[in-house]
Amino acid sequence: AAGVIQSPRHLIKEKRETATLKCYPIPRHDTVYWYQQGPGQDPQFLISFYEKMQSDKGSIPDRFSAQQFSDYHSELNMSSLELGDSALYFCASRSPGGGRGGNEQFFGPGTRLTVL
């Protein structure tokens, strides 16, 4: 079965540079979530989109922005990168019905961002 696709899988940037992470949800999933997982930490919610509109916002820095496009893929744009932005960034998608559990989210393999 098709899964969530994220690109790139690994990214190395210098401080103050910009980065763009891409997420392609499972086909027919209409909601996308972005999570950040720092070393030794649990995933933290950043932002979500439902039907191409931002639906919720978490602990996302003002330096970051995101959007969901007409084909439901999403991009997370990160500017003025800082050392502390080094983390795994996961995208998750959710089907319209949420699955039997009501809110089952399926995660992509993540993008590992390293800021030097």
Place this chain on the structure above:
Amino acid sequence: RKEVEQDPGPFNVPEGATVAFNCTYSNSASQSFFWYRQDCRKEPKLLMSVYSSGNEDGRFTAQLNRASQYISLLIRDSKLSDSATYLCVVSIIGGYNKLIFGAGTRLAVHP
């Protein structure tokens, strides 16, 4: 205090053992409950949703007690391949379904 609290672990158990993980959540508006497993440097993978009536999937049994705001996961007949971090996860009514994760409990199954 985290919204979702889990046993700190790590749990080191021999193959074939039964192991139980506990989790408590603080927000009474929590509506959906899950266990995810995460292998090192990999994405969280949905292990099972947790229902009020309790549910079982093979060697895995999950229980939910809404009154006590408590969730559990029981793994029977542990396999080496069960070694991973187990994340207790909730989502909240009105929270647009964002997931809130516990810190995870590491399980190491040894021969």
